[in-house]
Amino acid sequence: xxxxxxxxxxxxxxxxxxxxxxxxxxxxxxxxxxxxxxxxxxxxxxxxxxxxxxxxxxxxxxxxxxxxxxxxxxxxxxxxxxxxxxxxxxxxxxxxxxxxxxxxxxxxxxxxxxxxxxxxxxxxxxxxxxxxxxxxxxxxxxxxxxx
Numbered sequence: 001x002x003x004x005x006x007x008x009x010x011x012x013x014x015x016x017x018x019x020x021x022x023x024x025x026x027x028x029x030x031x032x033x034x035x036x037x038x039x040x041x042x043x044x045x046x047x048x049x050x051x052x053x054x055x056x057x058x059x060x061x062x063x064x065x066x067x068x069x070x071x072x073x074x075x076x077x078x079x080x081x082x083x084x085x086x087x088x089x090x091x092x093x094x095x096x097x098x099x100x101x102x103x104x105x106x107x108x109x110x111x112x113x114x115x116x117x118x119x120x121x122x123x124x125x126x127x128x129x130x131x132x133x134x135x136x137x138x139x140x141x142x143x144x145x146x147x
Contacts, residue, residue, distance in 0.1 A: 016117040019068060024088050026065040071123035080116040087113055
């Protein structure tokens with residue numbers, strides 16, 4: 001697999017939080033292909049304008065981001081997904097207000113957020129691995145190699 005252009009030249013491994021922030025920028029770059037994912041609801045009133053990115057990011061066609069997006073879509077509509085959406089997609093702050101609206105404590109909110117990030121990271125890695133394995137099988141069967 002080719003290196004992800006956004007991580008080329010960095011020596012430290014990417015944290016799950018950085019991966020989530022990069023995924024959000026990647027999703028925003030694709031809004032031209034469909035309607036924005038934000039739905040108006042009671043919790044949407046709590047959101048503020050999205051923060052400006054810490055650094056410039058050119059998402060390009062990243063296989064890692066595509067795998068992360070597929071992992072995100074596989075989360076379902078559970079509480080982890082709602083917490084992840086509130087924190088990353090809707091940028092709801094303060095977290096205590098969002099937790100109260102969900103009927104959970106602030107500590108539980110952060111625990112669910114950490115579990116969602118970890119789950120997404122693991123699922124994305126599994127998807128990337130499966131894609132690479134499938135690519136190897138297809139190349140082996142066809143006798144052709146791709147660059």
